[in-house]
Amino acid sequence: xxxxxxxxxxxxxxxxxxxxxxxxxxxxxxxxxxxxxxxxxxxxxxxxxxxxxxxxxxxxxxxxxxxxxxxxxxxxxxxxxxxxxxxxxxxxxxxxxxxxxxxxxxxxxxxxxxxxxxxxxxxxxxxxxxxxxxxxxxxxxxxxxxxxxxxxxxxxxxxxxxxxxxxxxxxxxxxxxxxxxxxxxxxxxxxxxxxxxxxxxxxxxxxxxxxxxxxxxxxxxxxxxxxxxxxxxxxxxxxxxxxxxxxxxxxxxxxxx
Amino acid sequence: xxxxxxxxxxxxxxxxxxxxxxxxxxxxxxxxxxxxxxxxxxxxxxxxxxxxxxxxxxxxxxxxxxxxxxxxxxxxxxxxxxxxxxxxxxxxxxxxxxxxxxxxxxxxxxxxxxxxxxxxxxxxxxxxxxxxxxxxxxxxxxxxxxxxxxxxxxxxxxxxxxxxxxxxxxxxxxxxxxxxxxxxxxxxxxxxxxxxxxxxxxxxxxxxxxxxxxxxxxxxxxxxxxxxxxxxxxxxxxxxxxxxxxxxxxxxxxxxxxxxxxxxxxxxxxxxxxxxxxxxxxxxxxxxxxxxxxxxxxxxxxxxxxxxxxxxxxxxxxxxxxxxxxxxxxxxxxxxxxxxxxxxxxxxxxxxxxxxxxxxxxxxxxxxxxxxxxxxxxxxxxxxxxxxxxxx
Ligand SMILES: Cc1ncc(COP(=O)(O)O)c(C=O)c1O
Numbered sequence: 001x002x003x004x005x006x007x008x009x010x011x012x013x014x015x016x017x018x019x020x021x022x023x024x025x026x027x028x029x030x031x032x033x034x035x036x037x038x039x040x041x042x043x044x045x046x047x048x049x050x051x052x053x054x055x056x057x058x059x060x061x062x063x064x065x066x067x068x069x070x071x072x073x074x075x076x077x078x079x080x081x082x083x084x085x086x087x088x089x090x091x092x093x094x095x096x097x098x099x100x101x102x103x104x105x106x107x108x109x110x111x112x113x114x115x116x117x118x119x120x121x122x123x124x125x126x127x128x129x130x131x132x133x134x135x136x137x138x139x140x141x142x143x144x145x146x147x148x149x150x151x152x153x154x155x156x157x158x159x160x161x162x163x164x165x166x167x168x169x170x171x172x173x174x175x176x177x178x179x180x181x182x183x184x185x186x187x188x189x190x191x192x193x194x195x196x197x198x199x200x201x202x203x204x205x206x207x208x209x210x211x212x213x214x215x216x217x218x219x220x221x222x223x224x225x226x227x228x229x230x231x232x233x234x235x236x237x238x239x240x241x242x243x244x245x246x247x248x249x250x251x252x253x254x255x256x257x
Numbered sequence: 258x259x260x261x262x263x264x265x266x267x268x269x270x271x272x273x274x275x276x277x278x279x280x281x282x283x284x285x286x287x288x289x290x291x292x293x294x295x296x297x298x299x300x301x302x303x304x305x306x307x308x309x310x311x312x313x314x315x316x317x318x319x320x321x322x323x324x325x326x327x328x329x330x331x332x333x334x335x336x337x338x339x340x341x342x343x344x345x346x347x348x349x350x351x352x353x354x355x356x357x358x359x360x361x362x363x364x365x366x367x368x369x370x371x372x373x374x375x376x377x378x379x380x381x382x383x384x385x386x387x388x389x390x391x392x393x394x395x396x397x398x399x400x401x402x403x404x405x406x407x408x409x410x411x412x413x414x415x416x417x418x419x420x421x422x423x424x425x426x427x428x429x430x431x432x433x434x435x436x437x438x439x440x441x442x443x444x445x446x447x448x449x450x451x452x453x454x455x456x457x458x459x460x461x462x463x464x465x466x467x468x469x470x471x472x473x474x475x476x477x478x479x480x481x482x483x484x485x486x487x488x489x490x491x492x493x494x495x496x497x498x499x500x501x502x503x504x505x506x507x508x509x510x511x512x513x514x515x516x517x518x519x520x521x522x523x524x525x526x527x528x529x530x531x532x533x534x535x536x537x538x539x540x541x542x543x544x545x546x547x548x549x550x551x552x553x554x555x556x557x558x559x560x561x562x563x564x565x566x567x568x569x570x571x572x573x574x575x576x577x578x579x580x581x582x583x584x585x586x587x588x589x590x591x592x593x594x595x596x597x598x599x600x601x602x603x604x605x606x607x608x609x610x611x612x613x614x615x616x617x618x619x620x621x622x623x624x625x626x627x628x629x630x631x632x633x634x635x636x637x638x639x640x641x642x643x644x645x646x647x648x649x
Contacts, residue, residue, distance in 0.1 A: 099274055104534075
């Protein structure tokens with residue numbers, strides 16, 4: 001059974017997913033960061049595949065992408081780093097990336113490699129639902145990869161229902177009209193949106209991401225969903241860290257307390 | 258047949274590869290642009306402004322001294338005489354009327370040379386709309402007069418400081434700004450790039466260029482079809498406009514001049530079809546300059562308007578099926594062609610347009626062929642570059 005399904009079968013509440021950019025802050029940090037996230041008590045690991053033009057990302061993740069590319073990360077290198085990671089990591093692992101680098105690697109070769117190394121799912125923000133259904137759905141299923149769609153406060157109810165119908169892992173709820181980046185607090189307007197989607201009674205679990213940064217925002221988001229995703233705030237921890245393992249665990253402890 | 262399909266593809270290029278956050282905006286546009294553009298009310302306002310505000314029709318000028326030098330009948334389509342100095346305004350007039358009809362209150366845009374930024378700031382002033390223009394830091398430095406023009410017109414210019422700090426990055430920033438302001442804001446893209454329906458919509462606004470060429474050439478030559486149309490291609494909007502009504506007239510050769518920078522194999526080039534491979538950039542599948550790993554390569558051209566690593570999907574398709582002839586023009590040759598036109602015809606062209614002029618030296622044609630060159634813009638904004646270049 002896919003590890004994402006297994007997770008949500010047993011855990012419905014306060015699911016914490018942590019995003020980081022592969023090859024950042026140093027090229028070889030990918031695996032040590034994954035281990036520290038697991039030891040720190042998170043539930044899902046999201047690895048960002050660096051891209052030169054990440055249009056859905058704010059300055060923090062843009063910068064981590066640039067640094068990782070300067071460090072020499074590439075799709076091939078990332079897969080080499082991920083070779084054998086399942087000896088140590090039991091958490092579900094999801095790759096998040098833009099379509100172009102994957103297209104160049106070859107969509108089928110990419111999916112095959114994901115399955116080989118033990119990836120459970122994909123989040124491809126610039127892959128629209130229709131394109132997924134027309135071109136990639138069968139391929140993802142063939143290689144046991146769960147695809148995750150995003151929704152935002154602008155997404156219409158009928159489209160959310162359609163997305164729910166075509167999802168089978170979790171739905172990524174973008175918390176506001178925004179690109180990625182940690183902001184302070186969660187507004188009334190956002191809460192109204194969280195409640196509205198919650199009341200829809202979707203079949204898939206929902207994780208809230210973008211702007212989640214600490215225990216307060218994590219807990220608040222979890223009240224209206226099955227958990228949350230932290231990205232930019234975590235990247236900032238990595239950026240300023242002198243001791244990755246220690247700082248990651250201290251940060252996760254704070255978020256989860 | 259060169260035609261967009263209902264999913265926004267020209268052959269295997271195009272589409273709308275956008276984050277879900279942009280889906281409602283792009284969908285709103287896709288559902289409405291054709292019916293709005295077809296309405297009499299829209300057409301009256303659009304045509305009226307093109308005539309009285311932009312100064313259309315622009316002349317189709319027989320360049321006799323240039324013709325004599327090259328041994329062909331060369332006509333210049335004088336988009337440089339449009340208000341604001343380039344063809345870009347044809348599109349911004351169309352999109353601002355559309356934005357108004359969609360009830361939008363704010364406009365955002367990206368710009369490279371600053372021509373599209375100026376054309377956008379201009380129509381925003383005309384309509385009393387708030388305007389923010391994203392421009393790469395490098396371009397802000399090399400196109401300074403246009404930055405000030407935008408400010409005089411009341412626009413806010415926001416520097417794009419990521420990546421190569423040029424047009425590609427300004428486009429990224431504009432897309433991010435649109436994600437952040439999805440409800441009241443319309444994004445006026447400046448070329449035939451971006452997610453469907455932008456490439457087709459912008460091409461239709463620019464298609465007035467070839468619409469006019471047809472009747473003007475008929476008046477002057479007794480025929481609607483030239484033998485060759487030449488235009489420069491950054492994203493490809495002036496070329497799409499000049500080619501549009503000839504796409505499906507195979508006897509008219511369509512020549513697209515790309516910027517080779519310091520040379521196609523110099524590592525400092527923007528010759529997309531020569532160096533690029535299929536990929537996805539700014540929401541559409543097209544040909545783009547990228548590494549083996551799918552990272553977008555930073556282009557180079559002396560002309561900021563051509564300094565873009567991709568081309569519009571329609572041009573990728575014209576290239577793919579062999580309908581377009583693509584040539585690559587180096588910085589030095591474009592500069593020489595710009596100076597040549599200045600001396601022969603008394604017209605200082607934009608450096609972008611000078612790339613199209615130099616293409617005369619790279620293609621074969623018969624004596625007395627009728628050639629239309631789309632002179633997309635005037636050289637005022639490039640005076641600094643001309644002065645630094647010297648050799649005139
Ligand atoms: C005068 C002129 N010509 C051409 C271009 C290139 O754009 P496009 O290829 O969309 O016509 C620009 C862009 O700024 C321009 O200012």
